[in-house]
Amino acid sequence: MRNAICLNSEYVCQRSRFPVWQKFAGYLDTWRFITCGLALTVALPLTVILWSFSYQTQEIWQHLARHVLADLLLNTAILAAGVLTATLILGVSLAWLTGVCDFPGRKIFTWALLLPIAMPTYVLAFVTVGLMDFSGPVQTFFRAWFPASKGWFPNIRSAGGIIIVMSLTLYPYVYLLARGAFRTQGKRAMEAAQSLGWSRTSSFFKVALPMARPWIAGGLLLVLMEALADFGAVAIFNFDTFTTAIYKAWFGFFSLPAAAQLSSILVIIIFVVIAVEQKARKKMQFTQSGRSEGQFDRIKLQGWKKWIATLFASAVLLIAFVIPFLQLLIWSAEIFSEEFNFRYLGFLGRSLFFALLAAASVVCCSILLAYASRQHKDKLTQFLLRISTLGYALPGTVLAVGIVIAITAVDKQLAGILKTFLGYEKGALIQGTILTVVAAYLVRFMAVGYNSVNSAMQRITGSLDEASISLGVKGFSLLRKVHIPILKTGILTAAMLVFVDVMKEMPITLMTRPFGWDTLAVKIFELTSEGEWERAALPAVALVLGGLIPVIILTKQTEK
Amino acid sequence: MKKPILVLTVFILFLISLTGAAFCEELVVYSARKEHLIRPLFEAYTKETGVKINYLTDKAAVLMQRIKAEGQTTPADLLITVDAGNLWHAAQEGILQPVSSKILAENIPSHLRDPGNQWFGLSVRVRTIVYNPQKVTPNELSTYENLAEPNWKGRLLLRTSKKVYNQSLVAMLMTEHGEAKTEEILRGWVKNLAAPPFSSDTKVLEAIAAGQGDVGIVNTYYVGRLLKKKPNLPLRIFWPNQNANGVHVNVSGGGVVAHSQHKEAAIKLLEWFSSEQAQNLYADVNLEYPVNPRVSPDPKVAAWGKFKQNPINLDNAGKFQARAIQLMDRAGYR
Structure with missing residues (x-):
């Protein structure tokens, strides 16, 4: 009898479980599973932040709305519009010049124009203010030699100043992505358009530029997120933006809930921008036909035009990188003997270690996500993908709090499980370990990796997948054998961007690092927050040099 | 052939990742x-x-x-x-x-x-008044409150109101004068500014030395640090409010x-x-x-001399901090 029941129940189980499981399994294949998992990782800290809406913060909101918010929103809009316009113009024009045209010095500018990406915005900000403000050497010089010039100088600590500084450090995002697009299709598109009798100018604006749109948009999106979430540079300029309100709520009014509520508005703005952008280009396909990286004849600029191109590229490079870097070197030389010790090797090593670890994990996850996005066009997957890349939109500090709270909660559960099942008792497992740091970087920088891998993935035609599948190559092996080799440039770009971003990253590293894991960025924070700009130059130089390593590797790999 | 190495690397990295945990005996x-x-x-x-x-x-x-x-x-x-x-x-x-x-x-x-x-x-940490001796004589100076008077128009330089040192200073002024009078003082300060507020005390000092303004409010150790590097800068320390409650500490x-x-x-x-x-x-x-x-x-x-410090308990700096920030926002002190 017992036996019979047993058999019976097993039979029932099998019958009832099978179809449901199958249906479920049919939906939840590996790729959806990965997407879900990663989206969840990002969603957890975001939920913590959104949870803040359950707290009463009326008084702070009222105060901010009455006295502060209008100015801040206006300032933020000016900053965003200015930086987007400037990075668009700088990034696209330089990408076109070095990617498709030929002019004196092009080979050097191709990689040199990427250098400013290694310069953190807050470093360029303090160098610029140090050089250009009233008490700085430039104005002092002019006052001494041309007393009549007094009062002529526009105030550098203004909207214009901060827009210039941010654009000069952020344009490489647009430059890098747009250049990849132009290189692979620009020239051919121009030829096609010109064969139809269009002028060079109109072929550029009507064919080459629209065709590069997903990449330019991807770059601009990174720029926008970076500009909206920036706190360091705007603090140095004392230029109040939306992040100022966030920090005021937290550090001034000691209300983390109010700060989190304000930050979630940033997330919503970014979410809407992404949605609008994707909707607008939904019907478009951006695949390419034929060979991609083949040799082509560049447009050779003639006469004065080529010299204008050289002049323009050198001016950007000089202002964005050479002059500020020289200033950093001068300051470093002044304090080197008292400031330098062997601990700096540790700071550098840990910066590089974190950056490498983060780049590897973000790139792996980005590839998986991009492939999942290719496999599944359904709404849920696309929504989850969008969630997974939202971490970049938040100010780092606020995100870091979300992460620390989320990890502590997970940790407590884990500790409970371990205690009940293994009788093993240890206060914290993940909290305060490098795992926390890597998870935090993953949440923050997924957008950076995903954007460049995915835009490269979009260029692979669907017919390639069909051909591979018909030959029996699918799933992981399709990704590994077919896609990844084609994606090489996109992957390297993603790795470099994440590496450099992590090197420069400050608030998350500060909040999640384990004891003794101080990095160069931490050192810069400590010195600059005490107003010791000159002493901060030494770690800043090391940071820039460390960030240059992947830039050089990338250009070596992609420019053969 | 490659796979075990990869798995091993990941495993080792994972182990390293766990080493950061706190050592509880120290x-x-x-x-x-x-x-x-x-x-x-x-x-x-x-x-x-x-x-x-x-x-x-x-x-x-x-x-x-x-x-x-x-x-x-x-x-x-x-x-x-x-x-x-x-x-x-x-x-x-x-x-x-x-x-x-x-x-x-x-x-x-x-x-x-x-x-x-x-x-x-x-x-x-003493937050006091600093002046450029080429442009100001000490007998022009008296109190923090006095810097709100019209004779300082276009001469005052301040650090941003987002810095907690200024929030505490204003909170302590509120303890002494109440909200309305303090707001009046703040509005006076803002009117007298020679340049938008700076991001650090050091920048305020450099600007005073360069002549962008004549007088400012900073913590003394920034003066000490800067003068250690550049001893010839025209900067002097003044102890305000000596006939009243004393210098803000x-x-x-x-x-x-x-x-x-x-x-x-x-x-x-x-x-x-x-x-x-x-x-x-x-x-x-x-x-x-x-x-x-x-x-x-x-x-x-x-060597900067002895001074009378404000004896009111610093507890008040915390108690009034939020209201001090609101006050500074209202007065347009950025």
Whole structure:
């Protein structure tokens, strides 16, 4: 009898479980599973932040709305519009010049124009203010030699100043992505358009530029997120933006809930921008036909035009990188003997270690996500993908709090499980370990990796997948054998961007690092927050040099 | 062939990742006082007692949030911050615990520590008036309040209102004058500004020396630091409010974390910080004033002369901080 029941129940189980499981399994294949998992990782800290809406913060909101918010929103809009316009113009024009045209010095500018990406915005900000403000050497010089010039100088600590500084450090995002697009299709598109009798100018604006749109948009999106979430540079300029309100709520009014509520508005703005952008280009396909990286004849600029191109590229490079870097070197030389010790090797090593670890994990996850996005066009997957890349939109500090709270909660559960099942008792497992740091970087920088891998993935035609599948190559092996080799440039770009971003990253590293894991960025924070700009130059130089390593590797790999 | 190596690498990286966990047998300090200003003290303490100190630096509010999130599992034993406002908030949020120590009570004047014994000032930071002697004679100067008068129009330079030092200064003005009068003073300051507020005290000093403005309000140790590097800058210190309540002072200080696993050891460290042997190290490394009245400041600091300091308990800096910020926003002080 017992036996019979047993058999019976097993039979029932099998019958009832099978179809449901199958249906479920049919939906939840590996790729959806990965997407879900990663989206969840990002969603957890975001939920913590959104949870803040359950707290009463009326008084702070009222105060901010009455006295502060209008100015801040206006300032933020000016900053965003200015930086987007400037990075668009700088990034696209330089990408076109070095990617498709030929002019004196092009080979050097191709990689040199990427250098400013290694310069953190807050470093360029303090160098610029140090050089250009009233008490700085430039104005002092002019006052001494041309007393009549007094009062002529526009105030550098203004909207214009901060827009210039941010654009000069952020344009490489647009430059890098747009250049990849132009290189692979620009020239051919121009030829096609010109064969139809269009002028060079109109072929550029009507064919080459629209065709590069997903990449330019991807770059601009990174720029926008970076500009909206920036706190360091705007603090140095004392230029109040939306992040100022966030920090005021937290550090001034000691209300983390109010700060989190304000930050979630940033997330919503970014979410809407992404949605609008994707909707607008939904019907478009951006695949390419034929060979991609083949040799082509560049447009050779003639006469004065080529010299204008050289002049323009050198001016950007000089202002964005050479002059500020020289200033950093001068300051470093002044304090080197008292400031330098062997601990700096540790700071550098840990910066590089974190950056490498983060780049590897973000790139792996980005590839998986991009492939999942290719496999599944359904709404849920696309929504989850969008969630997974939202971490970049938040100010780092606020995100870091979300992460620390989320990890502590997970940790407590884990500790409970371990205690009940293994009788093993240890206060914290993940909290305060490098795992926390890597998870935090993953949440923050997924957008950076995903954007460049995915835009490269979009260029692979669907017919390639069909051909591979018909030959029996699918799933992981399709990704590994077919896609990844084609994606090489996109992957390297993603790795470099994440590496450099992590090197420069400050608030998350500060909040999640384990004891003794101080990095160069931490050192810069400590010195600059005490107003010791000159002493901060030494770690800043090391940071820039460390960030240059992947830039050089990338250009070596992609420019053969 | 490649796979096992890959798996091994990932595994090793994972193991390394777990090594950062806190070692619970040593003292852990979360410090908003920056590493280069606190490390020499830790080193001296370890040398003297053999107690190893692990520390972590960050902004005060962030460290406090981290302690809150970590809850009972927090590895932190001692929280050190700059500014009394931050310490007051830490006590308010239940992060710290009361400590009864005769030594601390003896070494630290009562207006520089918490009436509830949760936090203790460890060095004194004096926020005073600095002027350019080529443009101002000392008898033009008198009080903080006086800088709001029309004769200072286009001559005053200030640091941003987002810095907690200014918030505490304004909170203390509110304690003395009430809200309406303080707002009037702030509006006067803003009207008199020669340039938009700066991001740091050092920038204010450089601008005064360069002649962008004539007078400003800064912490004295920034003056000391700058003059050490460039001794010829035209900068002089003035002690305001000497016929009234005295110069505004603030502290950097600390308290024992509520969930500390090593309460006794943490109190010992606090007591040592306030002792005569440590006070000079604590203050002189940054040209601040010792909190212990039996210890005299660095000769360079002492040369600025003696002054009367505001005896109102710094507790008020925390109590009025939020309202001070609102007031500064209302007055248009950025």
